[in-house]
Structure formats: C-alpha cells, structure tokens
Amino acid sequence: MAESVGNFAIQLAKLGNAHVTATCAPEHIDLAKSLGADEVVDQTTPGGQALKSPSGKKYDVVIHRGEPTSWSTFEPHLASKGKIFDVKPSLSSVKAYTLKKLTFSKKQLIPVLLNCKAENIDFLVKLVKEGKVKTVIDSKYSLSNAEDAWAKNAENKIFGKIILEP
Known part of the structure; x- marks a missing residue:
C-alpha cells in the first residue's frame, strides 16, 4: 500500500488492533513498518507480486489501491470469507465483483468509490491532532x-x- 490511502490504512487498522501486512516498494519498507505494519512484502519480488503473506496468514480484509490485479492473484491468499476493497476499481474488478455476487461466493472483491464526508475528515483530523495518526x-x-x-x-x-x- 503506497501513498496516503495506504499510510492511513496501516495506521487505522493498527488502531483497530488488526494484524497488518503491507505491500510496497523496497525503499518504503522501513516507513511501512514505522507506521505499524506487522509484515511488509516487497512488491518487486515474486512473493510480493503474488501478494503472499510472509507468515502464510490468510487475509480477512485487503485494501487494494495499486495497479489492477487479477482475482486469481488474490483468491489463494484470502480467508474463507475474505474481502478485497478495491479503492481504484477497474473494469476487471467490477466484473469480478459481479461474478462473485452471482455465484454467492463468500470471498468477495468490492469496488469502492471514495466519498469524503466532512465527519470522516473531521475524525481523521482529530486523530492527527491527538498524534494517533500521522501524515x-x-x-x-x-x-x-x-x-x-x-x-x-x-x-x-x-x-x-x-x-x-x-
């Protein structure tokens, strides 16, 4: 997870006591760890490109904001009811979402269109002011x-x- 969506996602997930695995370029690994990531995967390696957890854990939730990634890349690494929230949805992710809905799959890919509501921004600003989240x-x-x-x-x-x- 690069950029601010990933930075905030790591920190917010840690505030919720989640185990966090982040993917990023090698030059950002130390920063991802400093933000609270429990595991960091180098996205330039075969394991990183496959989104494989170093500990072998299956993902309950994935916040995906990177380049379009096929369902077949995510699926083997998801828990039985795992969900992928794609914050940069592509046509292929919308197709995967539709297919998973039609087949009643418990594993889902959910395209997300971000809508910044004032109360959510106020909440993030409060967390930053309290030092719980950093920009x-x-x-x-x-x-x-x-x-x-x-x-x-x-x-x-x-x-x-x-x-x-x-």
Whole structure:
C-alpha cells in the first residue's frame, strides 16, 4: 500500500488492533513498518507480486489501491470469507465483483468509490491532532515547480503527500 490511502490504512487498522501486512516498494519498507505494519512484502519480488503473506496468514480484509490485479492473484491468499476493497476499481474488478455476487461466493472483491464526508475528515483530523495518526510527506515543491510535483505524482511511486509551497 503506497501513498496516503495506504499510510492511513496501516495506521487505522493498527488502531483497530488488526494484524497488518503491507505491500510496497523496497525503499518504503522501513516507513511501512514505522507506521505499524506487522509484515511488509516487497512488491518487486515474486512473493510480493503474488501478494503472499510472509507468515502464510490468510487475509480477512485487503485494501487494494495499486495497479489492477487479477482475482486469481488474490483468491489463494484470502480467508474463507475474505474481502478485497478495491479503492481504484477497474473494469476487471467490477466484473469480478459481479461474478462473485452471482455465484454467492463468500470471498468477495468490492469496488469502492471514495466519498469524503466532512465527519470522516473531521475524525481523521482529530486523530492527527491527538498524534494517533500521522501524515507522511513524500516531498515538497515550490509552487513555481508545480509541473515537477505533478510529474512525480504521475509516476505513482510516492509514499505520502506531495506538498506545494509558495
């Protein structure tokens, strides 16, 4: 899980006493661990690309925000009632969702369209102010270099927020 969705997901899951396995690029492994991940999988390795837990645990919940990944990659690593919440749904994830619903599968892939409600943002801000959740800053750019910040974001290899400063 890279970027802020993953950063917050790791921390919120740990606040809920969940065992967290994160996947990320090798340069972000220490940061993922510092945010509370119990296990971190290097997404550039065969095991990481297969989303295999280092401890062999089956996943109850997966928050997926990466590149489109086939159901066959996730399915062997899900618990009997495991659910994948895909926060960057693709056409293939919508198809997998429909198929799983039609077949009454207990394992599900659920496309999620994020809707930021004021009360949820207020709750996150409260957690940040209390020091229970931290915002990770990937990089800072001056406003005059906004195109460089945009290019960095387009690489899809950030781990945190990109800040534009005056």
